[in-house]
Amino acid sequence: xxxxxxxxxxxxxxxxxxxxxxxxxxxxxxxxxxxxxxxxxxxxxxxxxxxxxxxxxxxxxxxxxxxxxxxxxxxxxxxxxxxxxxxxxxxxxxxxxxxxxxxxxxxxxxxxxxxxxxxxxxxxxxxxxxxxxxxxxxxxxxxxxxxxxxxxxxxxxxxxxxxxxxxxxxxx
Amino acid sequence: xxxxxxxxxxxxxxxxxxxxxxxxxxxxxxxxxxxxxxxxxxxxxxxxxxxxxxxxxxxxxxxxxxxxxxxxxxxxxxxxxxxxxxxxxxxxxxxxxxxxxxxxxxxxxxxxxxxxxxxxxxxxxxxxxxxxxxxxxxxxxxxxxxxxxxxxxxxxxxxxxxxxxxxxxxxxxxxxxxxxxxxxxxxxxxxxxxxxxxxxxxxxxxxxxxxxxxxxxxxxxxxxxxxxxxxxxxxxxxxxxxxxxxxxxxxxxxxxxxxxxxxxxxxxxxxxxxxxxxxxxxxxxxxxxxxxxxxxxxxxxxxxxxxxxxxxxxxxxxxxxxxxxxxxxxxxxxxxxxxxxxxxxxxxxxxxxxxxxxxxxxxxxxxxxxxxxxxxxxxxxxxxxxxxxxxxxxxxxxxxxxxxxxxxxxxxxx
Numbered sequence: 001x002x003x004x005x006x007x008x009x010x011x012x013x014x015x016x017x018x019x020x021x022x023x024x025x026x027x028x029x030x031x032x033x034x035x036x037x038x039x040x041x042x043x044x045x046x047x048x049x050x051x052x053x054x055x056x057x058x059x060x061x062x063x064x065x066x067x068x069x070x071x072x073x074x075x076x077x078x079x080x081x082x083x084x085x086x087x088x089x090x091x092x093x094x095x096x097x098x099x100x101x102x103x104x105x106x107x108x109x110x111x112x113x114x115x116x117x118x119x120x121x122x123x124x125x126x127x128x129x130x131x132x133x134x135x136x137x138x139x140x141x142x143x144x145x146x147x148x149x150x151x152x153x154x155x156x157x158x159x160x161x162x163x164x165x166x167x168x169x170x171x172x
Numbered sequence: 173x174x175x176x177x178x179x180x181x182x183x184x185x186x187x188x189x190x191x192x193x194x195x196x197x198x199x200x201x202x203x204x205x206x207x208x209x210x211x212x213x214x215x216x217x218x219x220x221x222x223x224x225x226x227x228x229x230x231x232x233x234x235x236x237x238x239x240x241x242x243x244x245x246x247x248x249x250x251x252x253x254x255x256x257x258x259x260x261x262x263x264x265x266x267x268x269x270x271x272x273x274x275x276x277x278x279x280x281x282x283x284x285x286x287x288x289x290x291x292x293x294x295x296x297x298x299x300x301x302x303x304x305x306x307x308x309x310x311x312x313x314x315x316x317x318x319x320x321x322x323x324x325x326x327x328x329x330x331x332x333x334x335x336x337x338x339x340x341x342x343x344x345x346x347x348x349x350x351x352x353x354x355x356x357x358x359x360x361x362x363x364x365x366x367x368x369x370x371x372x373x374x375x376x377x378x379x380x381x382x383x384x385x386x387x388x389x390x391x392x393x394x395x396x397x398x399x400x401x402x403x404x405x406x407x408x409x410x411x412x413x414x415x416x417x418x419x420x421x422x423x424x425x426x427x428x429x430x431x432x433x434x435x436x437x438x439x440x441x442x443x444x445x446x447x448x449x450x451x452x453x454x455x456x457x458x459x460x461x462x463x464x465x466x467x468x469x470x471x472x473x474x475x476x477x478x479x480x481x482x483x484x485x486x487x488x489x490x491x492x493x494x495x496x497x498x499x500x501x502x503x504x505x506x507x508x509x510x511x512x513x514x515x516x517x518x519x520x521x522x523x524x525x526x527x528x529x530x531x532x533x534x535x536x537x538x539x540x541x542x543x544x545x546x547x548x549x550x551x552x553x554x555x556x557x558x559x560x561x562x563x564x565x566x567x568x569x570x571x572x573x574x575x576x577x578x579x580x581x582x583x584x585x586x
Contacts, residue, residue, distance in 0.1 A: 041585060054502070054503065085462060085464055097454075097461050097462070098462060100458065101458075
């Protein structure tokens with residue numbers, strides 16, 4: 001079974017959105033869309049599931065809070081209890097107001113960096129990696145839709161793309 | 173559910189009206205009964221006691237409910253200054269919330285005026301003997317602040333705040349309604365200019381008013397974070413009032429143009445401002461705890477240990493920080509009506525309690541109650557505020573017309 005990859009170029013986001021919606025409702029899988037600017041509602045229209053980065057952010061944040069707590073407990077309570085400003089340091093809870101800012105900062109640091117690193121890894125956007133953009137004009141004013149389909153469906157999909165407003169169609 | 177309701181006026185049904193009248197009746201009865209039954213507690217001489225519990229409650233409610241309207245006005249100005257488009261769809265709601273300002277300001281004014289005429293003794297510095305070196309009541313600390321608390325200067329400030337705030341609020345509403353008829357951008361730019369001026373005025377007066385009216389209850393004590401702490405508390409109360417009204421109207425089938433994204437953004441505001449408040453509330457505590465200077469720690473010594481407000485302090489912390497943080501963290505809960513109403517109600521009560529914590533330890537001190545007088549009066553003022561807001565909602569169409577950003581707001585999608 002041979003696979004056909006179609007690159008359809010649109011000049012505007014309205015025909016792109018309309019085509020994406022109609023393809024999605026017909027069950028035609030759109031592999032990806034490249035646009036010069038974020039198009040609202042496109043993710044849902046081509047069936048991209050919701051990002052899970054918020055969940056990772058929560059986990060990284062918890063990690064940061066725990067690490068900070070562990071660090072401060074070890075430094076200030078366990079290893080070398082220090083009397084700062086006459087505050088007792090026999091237990092963690094006695095000094096907890098002083099530890100809150102650091103816990104907060106560490107939570108934010110770990111959540112933010114964790115999210116960025118996860119994003120780069122997940123999108124494989126690393127130094128020296130070749131750009132995956134199939135057509136540089138999508139960074140200027142063109143919209144590109146990538147469809148992977150079977151060879152026998154090709155003609156049908158092409159005609160639907162053309163009637164939907166695609167200005168160019170390329171095969172890869 | 174009326175689906176054909178594109179831009180109708182809100183109908184203030186007699187059922188809703190009766191609920192607000194009921195609450196106001198409770199409040200009125202409580203105010204009369206409270207005033208008559210408020211006697212000096214044991215150990216306090218009758219000459220020194222001037223219905224302190226009653227007036228302290230009036231101050232709590234005056235400040236809390238005025239703050240909601242005031243910060244709704246601030247939010248309105250903020251939307252203009254920042255050129256915000258999404259919020260235009262709910263503009264009439266926060267305009268309506270701000271419409272309580274004249275009445276709230278009047279209540280504040282009455283409480284302060286009563287203090288000046290020595291009907292109550294909440295503000296110790298209003299007693300002229302405290303700055304008279306010959307008097308046994310002479311207080312060196314208050315005498316040192318006498319210049320700031322000179323009656324004419326205090327009253328100049330108080331009247332300036334209240335009058336200017338109300339004038340700005342009325343002006344914003346008036347021009348917003350004119351914009352509906354007139355269209356174009358001229359009025360919008362005028363609103364932006366006025367809003368910028370209001371912002372500058374409010375930046376100073378939001379702090380100084382809280383010093384004059386609230387921080388001066390503990391006249392020996394001061395905190396540089398107090399102004400922002402009070403400001404953020406009023407802001408979050410205003411945000412939950414706005415979101416609860418939007419949800420109420422949506423529930424009744426109004427505001428069909430307000431979509432999930434608008435609700436989500438309002439939810440983000442509630443989440444963010446409750447964090448702002450928590451940050452300032454905690455930082456004020458932490459700096460004082462850390463520095464450990466007796467003249468500063470007295471504020472928390474009284475609240476946490478001497479007068480037995482410890483439980484209330486923790487309640488305020490959980491209601492205003494922990495619950496909003498945990499319950500509103502996820503995206504889904506900020507779009508969920510049940511969660512928003514639940515958290516909104518918690519925050520509303522929590523911030524009323526926070527104002528209670530500002531006032532009571534400084535006024536009635538250890539003889540505090542959270543009984544029928546407190547709850548009844550709070551319900552009465554709630555009824556009054558709800559009545560005024562509902563009436564303001566019913567006055568003008570629920571969706572603005574011809575606002576330059578209206579179209580963008582209707583297509584809001586996040």
